[in-house]
Amino acid sequence: MALLAAAIAIGLAAVGAGIGNGLIVGRTIEGIARQPELKSQLQGTMFLGIGLVEALPIIAVVVALLDMFVFR
């Protein structure tokens, strides 16, 4: 049971992180295509956005690890 819970947690976290990061990077690429001279600024903001969006999926990963190794 604990393994099933951990798998569901990680799976949903992966979906959330994938969709969120995909949107961010896609818009960044669009922005770079429109104005190539802002490339480094847009890239910096992109990394910041990825770090923020991945916060909750990473917390879900920690919950899944906790579930796998602490509960039977």
Place this chain on the structure above:
Amino acid sequence: MEHEAPILENAFGIPWLDFNLSNVFMVIVTTLIVLVLTILGARKLQMKPKGVQNFMEWILEFVRGLISDSMDWKMAKVFLPLGLALITYILTANLLGVITMVSVGDTLWWKSPTSDPGITLSLAVFVILLSHYYGIKVKGTKKYLKSYFQPYPVFLPINLIEEFANTLTLGLRLFGNIYAGEVLLGLLVSLMMHTNALGFVGGAIPMLAWQGFSIFIGGIQAYIFTMLTMVYISHKISSEH
């Protein structure tokens, strides 16, 4: 997992005071490394920098850019040492656990200090309390208290929850990233060491790739923590709405 933590229970006879000695040790190591690096970078200052001084000047320029992105530079000059301390400390702390992890017997002694939630949450609470302190100091108590009721008084619970959410996510983001990286590093090592030769060969490339990725993530998380610190402080002390 197989690693125990060396916990010193009931220190000084106080029943609720437990210290994780591995955290204490690693925090001291991190502080010493940052201290030695920055002192080495600042001696014999030359007009044309080379070596460690060049690196320190680059970090200072980077933090200066970070601060002036969120706040007006004249008000924010005082935060440059804070930004520098945060970014070098968190970067060093994140990198220490990637290079090696040492367990003596059954207990884990050398790891990243930021892979413990207590340490990252302490940093986050410290930073948020600092932002409140500067909010009161720069804007005065009345305007600070009024800011909780902006833009409409009905927003008061939302503003309060925002404070707690900021603190929690700031601390847990750093903890989650570094802890998950360390768990995977431990699992890859046990794949390479505790199974047969096929495991050793098959685990070498993922181990290298994951260590590289962990270094990258350590850098990014230090940058994000410092940037968010500056953004939160700027929300409290700037009042151009």
